[in-house]
Amino acid sequence: MPAKEKGFYVGISNPIDVRRNLLETSKDIIQILKRYESLHRIKEEKRAEMNKFRSTVSEITQLMLRLKTSLPPVRIEDLPRREVTETTRKPVAPVSVKRAKVSQESAAPGSELDRLEQELGKIEDKLKSL
Amino acid sequence: MSKNMPVFIKVERYEDISKTITKIRQMLKDAKDSLDKISNLRGQEEREIEEWNAELEAVEERLTTIEETLLHPEQI
Numbered sequence: 001m002p003a004k005e006k007g008f009y010v011g012i013s014n015p016i017d018v019r020r021n022l023l024e025t026s027k028d029i030i031q032i033l034k035r036y037e038s039l040h041r042i043k044e045e046k047r048a049e050m051n052k053f054r055s056t057v058s059e060i061t062q063l064m065l066r067l068k069t070s071l072p073p074v075r076i077e078d079l080p081r082r083e084v085t086e087t088t089r090k091p092v093a094p095v096s097v098k099r100a101k102v103s104q105e106s107a108a109p110g111s112e113l114d115r116l117e118q119e120l121g122k123i124e125d126k127l128k129s130l
Numbered sequence: 131m132s133k134n135m136p137v138f139i140k141v142e143r144y145e146d147i148s149k150t151i152t153k154i155r156q157m158l159k160d161a162k163d164s165l166d167k168i169s170n171l172r173g174q175e176e177r178e179i180e181e182w183n184a185e186l187e188a189v190e191e192r193l194t195t196i197e198e199t200l201l202h203p204e205q206i
Contacts, residue, residue, distance in 0.1 A: 010200055018199050025192045032185050039178045046171040053164035060157045067150045070143050 012018055141147060 012199055014199075018196060021192045021196050021199075025189055025196070028185050028189045028192070032182060032189070035178055035182050035185070039175065039182070042171055042175050042178065046168060046175070049164055049167045049171065053161060053168065056157055056161045056164060060154055060161065063150055063154045063157065067147060067154070070147045070150065071141065072139050074137075074139065
């Protein structure tokens, strides 16, 4: 049988304060647990909203595609062009080529991100050719 | 260098296109609303974490007082 620890007496000058402190600590701990539940609820709500956002964006993509297919297919190269003289030429801001390069590098299919990068690259190529 | 000229295109399903654009506009509004909600929730989340931190600090402080009272009474 293990040796019993000897009792040690400590004088507490303000026992009511100690008691109050202990009770308030317990209250705070419960408050912390309550806050955990609240935080959990917020996270769930945020996740649901993110999913909703994602599905909305995906629906927008579908609608944009539908809009694109509703318009007649015209090749940009076939459009009539007007010659512009040097004096009317305006400086053109550099187009971000970096993204297009990234899309070519990460051409491995499968990942949704890669697919989106490829799509962005195609759109940027079209924009550049305008 | 060449510049594009105006072209006229034949739009066969005008009504459809108009409807699609209206729907896209509505969906964009929905997406904006969702983003607002997400941003709001993120703010709430940050506030909750700050409160959490403050409460933990308060507990730590109280525990220090209790510890001093019980274990180092001579310091009080």
